[in-house]
Amino acid sequence: MNEHAAHRRSFSGDIVVADNAAVCDPSGALYFPELGLLVVSDLHLEKGSSLARRGRLMPPYDTAATLLRLQSVLATYAPRIVLSLGDSFHDGEGAARLPAAFRVQLEALMLGREWIWVAGNHDPDVPADLPGSCVQEIAIAGLAFRHEPSRNAVPGEIAGHLHPCARIVQRGRSVRRRCFASDGARLIMPAFGAFTGSLNVMDHAYRGLFAWERFMAYMLGDRQVYPIASSLLRPG
Amino acid sequence: MTRQEHPIAQVSQAALPEPFVKWFAERGWSPRAHQLELLGRAQAGKSVLLIAPTGAGKTLAGFLPTLTDLAVRSKRKPGEAHRGIHTLYISPLKALAVDIERNLGRPIAEMGLPISVETRTGDTPQHKRQRQKLVPPDVLLTTPEQLALLIAANDAQRFFKDLRYVIFDELHSLVTSKRGHLLALGLARLRKLRPELQTIGLSATVAEPEQLQKWLVPQNRDAALADLITVSGGAKPHITILDSEQRVPWAGHSARYAVEDVYRAIKEHRTTLLFVNTRSQAELLFQELWRVNEDALPIALHHGSLDVGQRRRVERAMAGNELRAIVATSTLDLGIDWGDVDLVVHVGAPKGASRLAQRIGRSNHRMDEPSRAILVPANRFEVLECRAALEANAVGAQDTPPLAVGALDVLAQHILGCACGAPFDADSLFNEVRSAEPYATLDRSTFDRVVDFVATGGYALKTYERYARIRQNKDGLWRVSNPRVAQQYRLNVGTIVEMPELNVRYVRQGRGGVSRGGAVLGKVEEYFAEALRPGDNFLFAGKILRFEGIRENECYVSNGSAAQIIVPSYAGGKFPLSTYLADGVRSLLSDPSRWNALPDQVSDWLRTQQEKSVLPGRGDLLVETFPRGDRHYMVCYPFEGRLAHQTLGMLLTRRLERAGARPLGFVATDYSLGVWALDDLGVRFKSRKPSLSELFDEDMLGDDLDAWLNESWMLKRMFRNCAVIAGLIEKKFPGQEKNGRQITVSADLIYDVLRAHEPDHILLQATRADAAAGLLDVRRLGDMLSRIRGRIVHKPLERISPLAVPVMLEIGKESVKGEANDTLLAEAATLIEEAMGPEEGSA
Structure with missing residues (x-):
């Protein structure tokens, strides 16, 4: 049976992390209106060419797709500060491989706003030859931004690295989507890049990071974000 | 090219070396005419296609040119280089290669011929492969994938330098898939290495033998086709449709109603082979048969998802005549020797006349005795399809699919x-x-x-x-x-390319994520396991299992209870009914004089339809419209198979939506398609908003199709x-x-x-x-749309018609299709809202 979507009250994407109001955008970006701060994580730019170097000839369009997505979300929120939360490039030479046209496009996006590159495990040496400042981690308004989530509970930590996704089963069908993972105290960002895979929030890798009873997965839909409680989530 | 049986003069040209004459004579046998004919033609340098029914000595015929050639070949002198492969035999199944090795071994040993025969499959150990490269056997039995690997090796030139014959077994089944494309390319490569090589194709009866004759030779404009030798079909099979006292269901695929009848038939025969179309049907039928198996007859189950050890045990028991019945899916379709089967029961729709003939052919290996088969339709439309298949079989009609253009x-x-x-x-x-x-x-x-x-x-x-x-x-x-x-x-x-699969492993109940567990029962598709909830019961490997959870690549299960079985959803999409049978069903529907061949309850059903609505003419498309509840329905009957209907459903709802008819959904079966909407569709069709000819216009296969395809999860797969x-x-x-x-x-x-x-x-x-030919069956949909142009019959009704009942019963049985992922997310999110109030949105 194929029923069309019924219209329902929709979730606006507004959440609170460690007392800061934020908006979960269905693109996978997180916006803090009071700070004028937009956070994206795990762009993995030049992943296609990184794999091609090792003989897997992925389409070379991932950087274009990711930048396009970034451009659109920047146009929506017009943030004062942009923070790229690590693994901005898929490997250490990614920034050097960036085709000239994309470099121009990226620099145009950076123009007129503060841009912060946080170091990631794929790009420990943050792209020094691009504009913007490079940091290992950074604290803003009581929030701590770092690439890899720390093992101990740190209230107000915003991290990336794990590429969270969540899965539900509804009416006999399974839906898996990238998600913001949060228990209200800390948050892990979904990966923003076009070629980035994802890891279920029920995987061992997340063990101990969240207070599970307060955990929500904010799953990315096509036009909005859907808040799903931990009781509905499935592994795999 | 030759189509007739050939005169003796030709036959006598075959040179049968002395040891062979003696070997046949000692056993009181004589070589069959087609075996000698094939030998003669091969010796004359021709490539040959042999079409023969099971039991006609096809294998020996195929290998006779090889054996006779090698029997008279001079011995290799000491110090001389090893010879390359003389004959390559390629079969679709590993098991078949192993089977042939055994069967060839006997004549070779009994005649004392200096011929080495070996297999090379995915299971062949590395050291043996290496040895085969150094000292190639005379005859190598292998699969299409192994051939691809052999020609991609840098010693291919040397390995194949002495190649004379390539034998393709079950050619009809090899050529219809991408596997066949790879094989055809491999053959072209072999020919490049060895231009003189000859091919021998062995095949069941097909609709167009010329296609296979052409396949076997290089494609030059003026090259002759491979010669054709046809062995006509022996005794006609004796096929009946089960005439049950029980009520034949309107819809569904389980055929549960007929289990008592089927069990009785098993009791009356020595060994019965029961064919079904899908794994879930196999599991269900097996379960039901054991429920009524008061005599504890040895009845076994066989399908491709079972653990391989389990399958081999069943196969051995079957070959040793230890079983009274075996429930099987298409894994047993191909020509493996299956002991002493005296009855084939086909449960569910046969889907194609040739398919049915090939399956029935399994039951008898002596071609002069008629095979016995019973068809068990699972619902009323299937009764019609079985009838059409039976009539097709009586006239020997073939509907094997045409060969596709190389992928x-x-x-x-x-x-x-x-x-x-x-x-x-x-x-x-x-x-x-x-x-x-x-x-x-x-x-x-x-x-x-x-x-x-x-x-x-x-x-x-x-x-x-x-x-x-x-x-x-x-x-x-x-x-x-x-x-x-x-x-x-x-x-x-x-x-x-396999669907991602998970091992099904036993654990203790309630220990899903913890214990390491016991035996592996087989494999299920990942998507199936992912839709289960812990505690759900399902049938697998002949057991009722309780789903405990997924861990890494394993699906954990424990013993379940019969009280709460859920049957895996019917994956009926694999084989749409053939165009030939579809036409047969339409023709049967349109001709009441032939209905007396149908069970009474089915002919009554059709007569009531005639009274309450109308029956479509053979070339027409009937579209019925009627209200029900607060919705308006349209049901049409193209008989083009579920895949084509699903595609049609998607496209029709798009069009109706654009026309403002507010469609809500659709459901498709193999025979018909139902669409429902908020607006009165009957009124709209009459006032031409849109007209039915506009709605069913072939131009839907243009932009609408492209737009939908791009979003479709099927295309992604x-x-x-x-x-x-x-x-x-x-x-x-x-x-x-x-x-x-x-x-x-x-x-x-x-x-x-x-x-x-x-x-x-x-x-x-x-x-x-792929989409055009495969899952979406766009080509077939296109043929249908052009066939029905100007032949659409609209019948507005007050209420649902008898013919519409089966498809209406499917509504609500099926889960929603893939496009609605976001709807599902919204539903799940709403559950939280309802349970916790809108405040819970923020964490």
Whole structure:
């Protein structure tokens, strides 16, 4: 049976992390209106060419797709500060491989706003030859931004690295989507890049990071974000 | 080319060496006419297609040219180099190769012939493979995938230098898939290495033998086809349709109603083979038979998802005549020897006349005795289909599918394989590829694009030159750029892309995520396991299992209870009914004089339909409209199979939506399609808003189809297959399945990016070609739309008609289709809202 979507009250994407109001955008970006701060994580730019170097000839369009997505979300929120939360490039030479046209496009996006590159495990040496400042981690308004989530509970930590996704089963069908993972105290960002895979929030890798009873997965839909409680989530 | 049985004069030309004459005579046998004829033609240098029913001595016929040739060959002198392979035998199944090795061994041993016969399959140990390369056997029995590997090796030239015959067993089943495309390319390569080689094809009866005769020879404009030898079918099978006292259901596929009748039939025969169409039907029928098995008859289950050890045990028991009945899916379709079967029961719709004939052929290995078969329709429409199949069988009609044009993803794999074997010249490889039947019409620019894909991914954006997998050197030849490329190729060879699967493993109840568990029962598809909830019961391996959870690549189960079985949803999409049978069903419907051949309850059903509505003419499309509840329904009866109907349903709802008719959904069966809407569709069709001829216009296959296709999850799945075959993504191997999900690039992501940035990419082209022929059956839908133009009969009704009942019963049984992912998320999110209030949105 194929029923069309019924219209329902929709979730606006507004959440609170460690007392800061934020908006979960269905693109996978997180916006803090009071700070004028937009956070994206795990762009993995030049992943296609990184794999091609090792003989897997992925389409070379991932950087274009990711930048396009970034451009659109920047146009929506017009943030004062942009923070790229690590693994901005898929490997250490990614920034050097960036085709000239994309470099121009990226620099145009950076123009007129503060841009912060946080170091990631794929790009420990943050792209020094691009504009913007490079940091290992950074604290803003009581929030701590770092690439890899720390093992101990740190209230107000915003991290990336794990590429969270969540899965539900509804009416006999399974839906898996990238998600913001949060228990209200800390948050892990979904990966923003076009070629980035994802890891279920029920995987061992997340063990101990969240207070599970307060955990929500904010799953990315096509036009909005859907808040799903931990009781509905499935592994795999 | 010759179609008739041939005169003796021709036969006597066959030279049968003395040991053979003696061997036959000692056993009181004489060689059959077709065996000698094939031998004579092969000895005259011809390639031959032998079409013969099971039990006609096809295998011996196929090997006679080889055995006689090798029997008289001079001995290798000490110090002389080892000879290459003399004969290559290729079968679709590993098991078949093993079977043949056994069967050939006997005459060779009894005649004391100096002939070595060996198998080479995925199971052959490495040391044996290496030894085979050094000391090749005279006869090598293998599969299409192994052939691809052999020709991609750098010693292929030497290995095949003495090749004389290539024998293709079960050719009819080999040629219809991508596997057949790969095989045809392999044959072209063998011919390049050894232009004199001859082919021998062994096949069941097919609709168009010329296609196979052509397949066996190189594709030159004036080349002769392979010779044809046909052995006519022996005794006609005795087929009946089960006439049950029980009520035949309106809908469904379980045939549960007939279990008592089927059990009685098993009791009355020595050994019964029960065929069903899907795994879930097999599980259900097996369960039901054991429920009524008061005499504890040995009844076994066999399907491709069971653990291989379990399958081998069943096969051995079957061959040893220890079983009274075996419930099986198509894994047993092909020509393996199955002991002493005296009855075939076919449960569910046969789907094709040739398919049915081949399955029934299993029951008897003595071709002069008639085979006995009973068809058990699972619902009323299936009664009609069974009747049509039975009539087709009586006149010997064949409806095997036509051969498809060669797939481009397969070509990409082959080109890389060629480069792995030896540097190639593009012009010469192009000609070689065109000599293979599926690629005879390939144009040069497409070929060059595929070469470009193999080299650098074939992207318009030329950024990967320096990462090329194959490169053209100064001498103009293409070579692999790196030994690692050849290694990758070898791991990924083949065209069978498995759905991701999980092992089904026993654990103690309630211990899903904890204990390590017991025996593995077999495999289920990942998507199936993912939709289960812990505590759900399902049938598998003849047992009722309780789902405990998924951990890595394992699906944990414990013993379940019969009280709460849920049956896996019917995956009926595999084989749509053939066009031939569809026409048969329509013709039966339109001719009341033939209804007395049907069970009373079915002919009554049709007569009531005649009274309350109308029955469509053979070439017409009946469209009924009626209100029910607060909705308005339209049911049409194209009889083109569920896949084509599903595609039609998607396209019709799009159009109705645009016309403002507010459609809500649709459901498709093999026979009919139901669509429902908020607006009165009957009134709309009458006032031409839209008219039915507009609604069913063929132009829906243009933009509407493209727009829908691009969003379709089915297309994504097909893309994944093409990408794996073409070598863009690697096959998954056991163990690596669940690791590092965030590191791998999923096919879906590649598809999205490619579609946005390079919609004409060669892999998207290959995917669309698959869609047209495969899951979406677009080609068939197109044929149907053009057939019914000007022949649509609209019947507005007050209420549902008898013919509409089956499809209406399907509504609500099926889960929602893939497009509605966001709807499901919204529903899940709403559950929280309802349970916790809107405040819970923020954390």
